[in-house]
Amino acid sequence: MALAFSSSSSSIAFSSSNPRQEQGVQVTSSNLQFSDGCFPAPASLSLSRKRSQAVKALNAEPKRNDSIVPSAATVSAPDVVDNKPVDVVDIEKLGKDLENASPLEIMDKALEKYGDDIAIAFSGAEDVALIEYAHLTGRPFRVFSLDTGRLNPETYKFFDTVEKHYGIRIEYMFPDAVEVQALVRTKGLFSFYEDGHQECCRVRKVRPLRRALKGLRAWITGQRKDQSPGTRSEVPVVQVDPVFEGLDGGAGSLVKFNPVANVAGNDIWNFLRTMDVPVNSLHAQGYISIGCEPCTRSVLPGQHEREGRWWWEDAKAKECGLHKGNIKEENVNGNGAVNGNVTPAVADIFESPNIVNLSRPGIENLLKMEDRKDAWMVVAYAPWCPFCQAMEASYVELAEKLAGSGVKVAKFNADGDQKAFAQQELQLKSYPTILFFPKHSSRAVKYPSENRDVDSLLAFINALR
Structure with a gap:
């Protein structure tokens, strides 16, 4: 079957791989009805070579601002229209049933x-x-990726190797060219x-991604609990997105499967x-978590894989937004990020004779010193913060290891009334924030x-002493 789409600005043709289907269909712009501000989304959808049935468009386009002009789009036209009612799935029960299942079993059930x-989100890692x-x-099965x-x-x-290995076509989703152009022209290539x-x-x-998921009822991700202890430690194997x-x-209209969450x-x-x-050949070069080139780097032995992503930012920024639901909107988010002013009544922590308890005047004096007798290691914390x-x-x-070494170890309770001061003066964005004050420098190094194990903290201190 051949399908041609024509308008005053673009012409798109589709052909069936079945040689027995020769009948042509001509569709003009006058035959198509779209609501104001809505356009057909780019949707060249792929299947495994075992698939014999036509596919529904993956990326039903949501309403968009009239200022955003769409580029020419590829639209799949299914040969078979499936009007069967969609089964209602009890996600809570399904989650319990699959809680301890293997990734293969979870994947099989999802498909x-x-x-x-449903489609697999593939990042190239x-x-x-x-x-x-x-x-x-x-x-x-279907696979899509964000280019x-x-x-x-x-x-x-x-990407090309994977397509050839499995005999599939990955369904690529692209950013809006006008939006990218506006961002780069306004803020440059590396504003991030x-x-x-x-x-x-x-x-x-x-x-x-939002456009892609609007054409699905479920998607499959590679999230694991050990990828980012701050944001992914509670990822379930199946959930309502x-x-x-x-x-x-x-x-509640989209289900999210995480088959390797417990792996x-x-x-x-x-x-x-x-x-x-x-x-990906980048893995052999020390890359573990792989994203965009400017925002990804290799990690050293012993470093956590997410330290290679957005390394110039605090821990709370270790999600790009694709899995924003992992970040808890509470007093402390999934990484200890500071959100609120409520101070739960809990016992103080870091109690040790080798740790100096700094008051507000004490930390202010430390900040003002330009020539210290000793170097200082200070943690700005909140007693209720689980991290x-x-x-x-x-x-x-x-603190015990550094006793008498010329490096003093201290703590500063940066919660409650002290939080605003800590945010302004101590670079506090998440709890805990750890600072090192060198002997002959007025600037604290974050x-x-x-x-936060002993060896990692000691390596940090020794690099600055």
Whole structure:
């Protein structure tokens, strides 16, 4: 079957791979009815080669601002219209049933229940494991990826390798060219280094993803609990997506499967090696978590994988927005980020004779000193913060190791009335914030890592002494 679409500004043609279907269909712009501000979304959808049934468009376009002009779009025209009612799935029960299931079992159940209405989100990193699991089920499956325009060359080559290995076509989603142009012309190519990555990610990733998910009832991600202890430690294997909407629209209209949520990173790699799955060549260069080229770098041995992403920002910014629902909007978010002013009544922490308890005047004096007799290590914390509590043992041990070394270890309760001061003077954006005051420098150096074990803290101190 051939389908041609023509208008005054563009012409798009589609042809069926079935040689027996020769009848042509001509569609003109006068035949198409769109509501004001809505346009057909780009949707060249791919399947595994086992798929025999036509596919519904993945990216039903949401209403958009009239100032955004769409580029020419590819639109799939299914040969078969499926009017069967959609089964209502009890997500809470399904989650309990799959809580301890294997990734293969979770993947099989997801594909069984949602068929053409579900797709795998593929980033070009180790979540190729998801494609392998889908392939092992023997069921048809769909894969989509976000091409931000800023990916590494190695990632593009990897996309091509994966397509050939599995005999599929990845469904690429692209950012709106006009939005990208406006961002770059207004703020430059690398504005995210100065004012944070959220705006760029919103244009290049979040909005294209939102368009893609509007054509689905469920999606599959490669999130793991050990990827980011601050934001992903409670990721379930199946959930109602808390952020995005699906095909039917409205809250609760999209289901999110995380088949490898309970799998450790090492086990993922053992699986990939065992199954001889192709992987991104950047992994061999020290890259673990792979995103856009300007925002991704390799990590050193012992560093957490997310430290290679947006390394110039605080821990609370380690999500690009695709999984924003992981971040809790409470007094402390998933990374200890400061959101509110409520101070729960809890016992103080970091209690040790080797740790100096600094008052507000004490920390102010330390800030003013330009020539200190000793170097100082100071943690700005909130007693109720679970991440502060989690590092208490290692910080106490650090103080014991540094006793008499010329480095004093201290704490400053930056909660409650002191929070505004700490945010302005101590670079506080999340609890805990760890600062090192060198002996002969007036400037405090902020500890940049999420690793708060004794060895990591000592390495930081020794690098600045």
